[in-house]
Amino acid sequence: MVKFVDGFASPPHIHNITYRGVVIAGGLHNDDPDAEPMWMPAGSYWTQPLGEVHITAARGDSVAYVEIQEGPYLVQPPSEAFDTGERPVNVDASNLVWLKASDTSWIEPTKTVIKSEPEITFLWGQPAADQVSGTLVKLPAGFTGKFITTASTFRVVVIRGHLSLGLDDKSENASLVPGSYFGSEGGATHEISADEETIVYVRTKGTYRVAAKE
Incomplete structure (x- = not known):
């Protein structure tokens, strides 16, 4: 997690590795030094290729989940810039394309009609076994269900809202606010619920399904 104070603005720089980011709070701008500000709100997604000169700025106290491909993560001057052919991606939360059970097998269809259902958007990588x-998963207010996974690694970060997570051998669920994390390795079922609309980021090696309780 990276926190930015209101008004933060970095000088032009590069990184030695590619990273991805999801905005959790506030508004962030990450682009070429001469680009017009694009303030990405919570739920927005971006990638920053290694070697590409850019700046990062914050409007309001801001928080982002930053995922590094591999370490170490270094900040270097523009004079060391290089071009790998990869280009940055900035996707405002309002421009994400959400898929429902009728669009993807990653959301299990329900046997009965429900008012609202979970949705998923695929951000990067190859969504296949191994x-x-x-991905981002959007859970509607009042959702009760589970993540079902056989993935060798399954990692979840709460981006927006509030997630309740069932814990083995415990009568009370874990209450997860934005920035919270849980995960598993190998086959697992995670019982979850959300009183308000909730968005989580999921990084996985393998596949998973979201199933609503009927």
Whole structure:
């Protein structure tokens, strides 16, 4: 997690590795030094290729989940810039394309009609068995259900809202606010619920399904 104070603005710089980011709070701008500000709100997603000159700025106290491909993570001057052919991606939360059970097998269809259902958007990678990928899952207010996974790694970060997570051998659920994390390795079922609309980021090697309780 990275926190930015209101008004933060970095000088132009590069990184030695590619990273991805999801905005959790506030508004962030990450682009070429001469680009017009694009303030990405909570739920927005971006990637920053290694070697590409850019700046990062914050409007309001801001928080982001930053995922590093591999370490170490270094900040270097523009004079060391290089071009790998990869280009940055900035996706405002309002421009994400959400898929429902009728669009993807990653959301289990329900036997009965429900008012609202979970949705998923695929951000990066290859969403297939034994492949690494990143997704966002949107759970509607009042959702009760589970994540079902056989993935070798399954990692979840709460981006927006509030998630309740069932814990083995405990009568009380864990209460997860934005920035909270849980995960598993190998086959697992995670009982979850959300009183308000909630968005989580999921990084996984393999596949998973979201199933609503009927």
